[in-house]
Amino acid sequence: MATRILRDLTGADEAAAAIRVRGLTRVFGDHVVLDGLDLTVAPGEFVALLGRSGSGKSTLLRILGGFDDEVSGEVLAARRRAVVFQEPRLLPWTRALGNVVLGLPGADVDRRGRAALAEVGLAGRERSWPVTLSGGEAQRVALARALVREPDLVMLDEPFGALDALTRIRMHALLQELCRRHRPAVLFVTHDVDEAILLADRVLVLTDGRLSLDVPVGLPTPRPRAHPAFAALRARLLTELGVRDLAEAAT
Numbered sequence: 365m366a367t368r369i370l371r372d373l374t375g376a377d378e379a380a381a382a383i384r385v386r387g388l389t390r391v392f393g394d395h396v397v398l399d400g401l402d403l404t405v406a407p408g409e410f411v412a413l414l415g416r417s418g419s420g421k422s423t424l425l426r427i428l429g430g431f432d433d434e435v436s437g438e439v440l441a442a443r444r445r446a447v448v449f450q451e452p453r454l455l456p457w458t459r460a461l462g463n464v465v466l467g468l469p470g471a472d473v474d475r476r477g478r479a480a481l482a483e484v485g486l487a488g489r490e491r492s493w494p495v496t497l498s499g500g501e502a503q504r505v506a507l508a509r510a511l512v513r514e515p516d517l518v519m520l521d522e523p524f525g526a527l528d529a530l531t532r533i534r535m536h537a538l539l540q541e542l543c544r545r546h547r548p549a550v551l552f553v554t555h556d557v558d559e560a561i562l563l564a565d566r567v568l569v570l571t572d573g574r575l576s577l578d579v580p581v582g583l584p585t586p587r588p589r590a591h592p593a594f595a596a597l598r599a600r601l602l603t604e605l606g607v608r609d610l611a612e613a614a615t
């Protein structure tokens with residue numbers, strides 16, 4: 365039987381970290397996408413992961429989600445974990461509540477599912493079919509589906525990338541509120557440097573299969589974009605991503 369690469373953190377290790385990755389390597393043919401990557405995320409910490417297109421962000425998340433085992437290295441994650449993707453990935457033949465509680469054991473799953481939907485602002489929409497939900501509402505259901513599992517670790521792969529700018533602002537506020545209330549560790553993959561600085565305690569940049577930058581945000585919340593420290597960190601991240609000149613020429 366194949367050994368699963370992703371293992372649960374247990375005991376004292378789980379109290380010390382939500383993710384612990386050591387020497388993670390993933391190769392597709394002769395393309396080395398992850399090259400001995402090390403990553404630790406502490407319990408309750410919000411970490412944003414940036415990287416150029418094709419740098420391996422989704423590959424890393426797939427491995428941490430348990431969807432890819434063809435790797436070498438050590439990959440440990442909190443036992444209770446959930447993944448949210450860019451598309452909500454709702455099953456069309458079951459209603460909002462059914463999607464939230466799908467596969468959950470226990471007698472009171474409906475009550476928990478309703479509570480999770482209420483937390484994401486969808487009280488009263490339990491019986492809505494996925495096709496009747498807006499993009500933002502569908503992503504709220506996806507957040508509720510993660511939340512109802514009471515995760516210690518939530519991993520999100522560009523969760524708001526497909527939403528319009530106004531909806532994205534609302535979703536940022538919702539995610540911040542949920543994190544404040546439940547304190548999971550978060551690994552948040554995004555293309556958007558400002559989104560990373562707005563939300564995260566720490567920002568990572570993935571380059572050539574490793575973390576080329578690992579920087580604490582160190583700004584008070586809320587984080588005004590006009591703050592000089594915000595602008596300085598943005599410039600540093602854009603430089604690391606190799607697009608600072610292009611970004612400045614465009615503004």
Ligand SMILES: Nc1ncnc2c1ncn2[C@@H]1O[C@H](COP(=O)(O)OP(=O)(O)OP(=O)(O)O)[C@@H](O)[C@H]1O
Pocket residue numbers: 392397415416417418419420421422423424555
């Ligand atoms: N199943 C696969 N077979 C072959 N190559 C793959 C496979 N999955 C990913 N890759 C390659 O691995 C690299 C990293 O892909 P990945 O999707 O992880 O990048 P990403 O940083 O998430 O990109 P984006 O920001 O554009 O979503 C890319 O070059 C991609 O073509």
